[in-house]
Amino acid sequence: MHDYSVVIVDDHLLFAQALENLVNTFDNFKVLYQVNNGRELLKQLEAEEATPDIALMDINMPVLNGIETMHMLNKEHPDIKVLALSMDDDEGTIIKMLRAGAKGYLLKDIHPQTFHCALNDVIHKGFYYSEKITSTVLSSLHKADSPEVILKDREIEFLKLACTEKTYKEIAGDMFLSPKTIDGYRESLFEKLEVKSRVGLVLYAIKHDLYKV
Secondary structure: OOOEEEEEEOOOHHHHHHHHHHHOOOOOEEEEEEEOOHHHHHHHHHHOOOOOOEEEEEOOOOOOOHHHHHHHHHHHOOOOEEEEEEOOOOHHHHHHHHHHOOOEEEEOOOOHHHHHHHHHHHHHOOOEOOOOOOOHHHHHHHOOOOOOOOOOHHHHHHHHHHOOOOOHHHHHHHOOOOHHHHHHHHHHHHHHHOOOOHHHHHHHHHHOOOOOO
8 A cells, every 4th residue: 555755844843753753653654754944845855866745834934934935845846735734823824825835724733633634635635624724615626517606807806816915904995995895795705605714715716716916
């Protein structure tokens, strides 16, 4: 049975060691090595012949953080599936990592069983997003027969701006609309796209290549 290789990118050594021990208890998964930051990962990837299947990556790291590392990996090692790991459930941080190409986002207090499911999902489905991060719309990422949603031009404009770091108030200013009208766009899209959060909007936009302003 094939073993999937994992690397851990995290500057918290105790956590990284505990994570390696946990991953190595799972069937079909094996940790190749740990590194402290993104720059060490890139150096290790240059030196190693084998490319890992999954990188478990912290976001807040010295030297080269998770988001910066993601951009580098997209250019040089696009086949590596990155699962972001963080104590931070800030919406803006999650959106940055997903826009940069992460295949999932895990909080460090995740249950080991859920963590195991996340590793399997990334390998077999190509992504993992928890219920806390978004909702059932993500099943459409791999459903060719999912019903097509028709968006109006202004809804698409709002969706693209929602993928940026702008606040809803700033988006209202850019679209020359009142904050109340923007709230209406947001709630309408939540219902139309079956998502529960701004992160859900961003994931939909990424899937349909609507996130570039």
